Amino acid sequence: xxxxxxxxxxxxxxxxxxxxxxxxxxxxxxxxxxxxxxxxxxxxxxxxxxxxxxxxxxxxxxxxxxxxxxxxxxxxxxxxxxxxxxxxxxxxxxxxxxxxxxxxxxxxxxxxxxxxxxxxxxxxxxxxxxxxxxxxxxxxxxxxxxxxxxxxxxxxxxxxxxxxxxxxxxxxxxxxxxxxxxxxxxxxxxxxxxxxxxxxxxxxxxxxxxxxxxxxxxxxxxxxxxxxxxxxxxxxxxxxxxxxxxxxxxxxxxxxxxxxxxxxxxxxxxxxxxxxxxxxxxxxxx
Amino acid sequence: xxxxxxxxxxxxxxxxxxxxxxxxxxxxxxxxxxxxxxxxxxxxxxxxxxxxxxxxxxxxxxxxxxxxxxxxxxxxxxxxxxxxxxxxxxxxxxxxxxxxxxxxxxxxxxxxxxxxxxxxxxxxxxxxxxxxxxxxxxxxxxxxxxxxxxxxxxxxxxxxxxxxxxxxxxxxxxxxxxxxxxxxxxxxxxxxxxxxxxxxxxxxxxxxxxxxxxxxxxxxxxxxxxxxxxxxxxxxxxxxxxxxxxxxxxxxxxxxxxxxxxxxxxxxxxxxxxxxxxxxxxxxxxxxxxxxxxxxxxxxxxxxxxxxxxxxxxxxxxxxxxxxxxxxxxxxxxxxxxxxxxxxxxxxxxxxxxxxxxxxxxxxxxxxxxxx
Numbered sequence: 001x002x003x004x005x006x007x008x009x010x011x012x013x014x015x016x017x018x019x020x021x022x023x024x025x026x027x028x029x030x031x032x033x034x035x036x037x038x039x040x041x042x043x044x045x046x047x048x049x050x051x052x053x054x055x056x057x058x059x060x061x062x063x064x065x066x067x068x069x070x071x072x073x074x075x076x077x078x079x080x081x082x083x084x085x086x087x088x089x090x091x092x093x094x095x096x097x098x099x100x101x102x103x104x105x106x107x108x109x110x111x112x113x114x115x116x117x118x119x120x121x122x123x124x125x126x127x128x129x130x131x132x133x134x135x136x137x138x139x140x141x142x143x144x145x146x147x148x149x150x151x152x153x154x155x156x157x158x159x160x161x162x163x164x165x166x167x168x169x170x171x172x173x174x175x176x177x178x179x180x181x182x183x184x185x186x187x188x189x190x191x192x193x194x195x196x197x198x199x200x201x202x203x204x205x206x207x208x209x210x211x212x213x214x215x216x217x218x219x220x221x222x223x224x225x226x227x228x229x230x231x232x233x234x235x236x237x238x239x240x241x242x243x244x245x246x247x248x249x250x251x252x253x254x255x256x257x258x259x260x261x262x263x264x265x266x267x268x269x270x271x272x273x274x275x276x277x278x279x280x281x282x283x284x285x286x
Numbered sequence: 287x288x289x290x291x292x293x294x295x296x297x298x299x300x301x302x303x304x305x306x307x308x309x310x311x312x313x314x315x316x317x318x319x320x321x322x323x324x325x326x327x328x329x330x331x332x333x334x335x336x337x338x339x340x341x342x343x344x345x346x347x348x349x350x351x352x353x354x355x356x357x358x359x360x361x362x363x364x365x366x367x368x369x370x371x372x373x374x375x376x377x378x379x380x381x382x383x384x385x386x387x388x389x390x391x392x393x394x395x396x397x398x399x400x401x402x403x404x405x406x407x408x409x410x411x412x413x414x415x416x417x418x419x420x421x422x423x424x425x426x427x428x429x430x431x432x433x434x435x436x437x438x439x440x441x442x443x444x445x446x447x448x449x450x451x452x453x454x455x456x457x458x459x460x461x462x463x464x465x466x467x468x469x470x471x472x473x474x475x476x477x478x479x480x481x482x483x484x485x486x487x488x489x490x491x492x493x494x495x496x497x498x499x500x501x502x503x504x505x506x507x508x509x510x511x512x513x514x515x516x517x518x519x520x521x522x523x524x525x526x527x528x529x530x531x532x533x534x535x536x537x538x539x540x541x542x543x544x545x546x547x548x549x550x551x552x553x554x555x556x557x558x559x560x561x562x563x564x565x566x567x568x569x570x571x572x573x574x575x576x577x578x579x580x581x582x583x584x585x586x587x588x589x590x591x592x593x594x595x596x597x598x599x600x601x602x603x604x605x606x607x608x609x610x611x612x613x614x615x616x617x618x619x620x621x622x623x624x625x626x627x628x629x630x631x632x633x634x635x636x637x638x639x640x641x642x643x644x645x646x647x648x649x650x651x652x653x654x655x656x657x658x
Contacts, residue, residue, distance in 0.1 A: 113524035
């Protein structure tokens with residue numbers, strides 16, 4: 001029996017590899033660490049605006065690859081929650097982690113976006129003076145530094161990626177249209193397409209079907225369900241029919257904290273949820 | 287297949303550096319320089335002879351066009367309205383003024399360095415560039431935008447005007463710098479020098495135009511237009527909006543500095559009135575009249591307004607400011623896209639680049655037929 005087992009030495013070497021010991025030497029490709037489960041983890045988050053508690057001790061966990069719907073009456077804090085996750089608003093206290101390595105509270109919007117958090121706004125926000133292809137091109141994952149952006153050329157790979165996303169969002173025929181002339185529904189899809197170009201790990205989608213017609217809504221539901229699995233998707237929505245169509249797990253927000261969580265049927269039969277949505281609480285309307 | 291090929295080509299040409307407007311503008315600039323050269327070379331007795339004074343005046347117009355270009359780069363394409371670009375122009379001018387002064391009488395202290403042309407040339411770029419870097423870094427980082435940014439730029443140029451008015455600055459106080467005789471060993475009074483400065487200014491306009499064009503057709507140019515129209519979106523896509531703004535602001539300030547440096551030897555004086563807030567506002571009016579976000583519109587606006595100014599301040603000096611103000615109001619109301627907007631309408635093409643935030647949706651559908 002030899003004392004120096006060669007496989008052991010190899011294992012030791014493996015453990016002592018510089019990029020294992022030093023975090024910053026690890027490859028930059030997929031920096032998000034989801035080995036411990038959740039991709040997004042909010043704990044005890046609170047934020048007040050002029051004394052109004054928009055978010056109140058909110059706890060929320062989103063698993064990798066999950067499609068989660070978040071519902072709640074107006075003023076429940078849904079948009080504020082997205083602002084906190086994307087770095088637009090800083091909470092008064094609490095913790096927000098992306099994977100188990102990145103503390104989102106120490107990063108700003110571009111850093112969070114480049115880590116792989118994509119956000120779709122409530123009101124469709126596309127670059128109206130640019131055409132559909134150019135909108136997607138700007139959103140494409142890549143080096144965002146000024147000098148690199150100045151010299152950037154759209155290569156074959158990028159073009160293929162754009163074509164692929166155009167196909168997914170059904171805007172191939174409108175690829176050279178100005179984004180400003182698109183219909184409301186098309187703008188919504190273009191914005192989702194821009195999110196896809198970013199190759200995010202986590203998509204935050206704020207009211208994707210607001211103002212959409214019934215067929216447009218079905219296509220959007222289809223699109224979002226297909227995305228889940230490859231990406232984690234968090235959808236904030238008012239439209240109950242839409243939520244029922246796509247949701248596997250639903251979280252109900254109320255007055256800045258989680259009121260209930262579960263499948264759509266569980267949530268819909270929860271008396272507290274019924275109270276909030278149907279019950280006489282007039283204060284909630286604010 | 288052929289259908290998509292067609293679309294592909296159209297897209298490429300639109301993003302290309304060499305568009306029709308680039309070629310036309312370059313040709314017009316080169317043509318103007320050649321024509322003036324030839325007409326100036328004609329004997330003085332000829333009816334078509336262009337005098338040295340006129341050449342010098344045209345050279346001055348070129349420097350104004352350069353300044354307008356600098357403003358359009360950040361206002362038209364990035365939505366940053368600087369009401370203090372005269373400050374960068376003046377700083378470039380003062381750097382050149384110090385160099386010219388140093389040719390005849392030695393300057394004291396650090397200013398003695400400015401007697402070397404390379405140092406002075408560097409200062410022409412670095413003085414405005416560094417000011418823009420520091421000022422831009424502070425404002426863009428704290429997300430000062432819109433009218434607040436404009437007001438701060440007014441304060442900046444006003445503060446510099448007060449500072450340069452003080453004799454202790456060593457910049458000639460309220461008289462400024464004057465008594466320029468020689469540039470690179472040649473007399474400034476000579477006709478040859480007048481023509482050389484005119485040509486230098488024209489070439490500077492051409493090079494700056496190409497530079498701005500290259501920037502605005504690049505992906506960075508598209509990012510800046512996106513920033514102009516939806517800044518928050520750009521940030522959530524992952525671009526550092528403050529860095530983009532800072533880079534273009536510094537480039538713009540340097541172009542303005544070069545304009546000032548070319549202006550000074552042709553006019554023969556630089557004084558604190560160039561820092562006056564009113565001058566910077568006038569520059570913005572040139573660009574607005576010419577048409578934002580087209581580059582050639584800024585060139586046209588600067589030329590048209592300054593030519594009008596030359597004519598009208600001679601004919602009826604008291605009325606000039608009223609006319610300028612009236613023109614501004616009329617153009618804003620009737621031709622929101624300026625002269626460039628009229629031109630592109632004549633050419634029957636939608637001007638998609640020129641459309642900023644505030645455009646009416648009424649004219650957009652026309653564009654649809656073009657690009658669909």
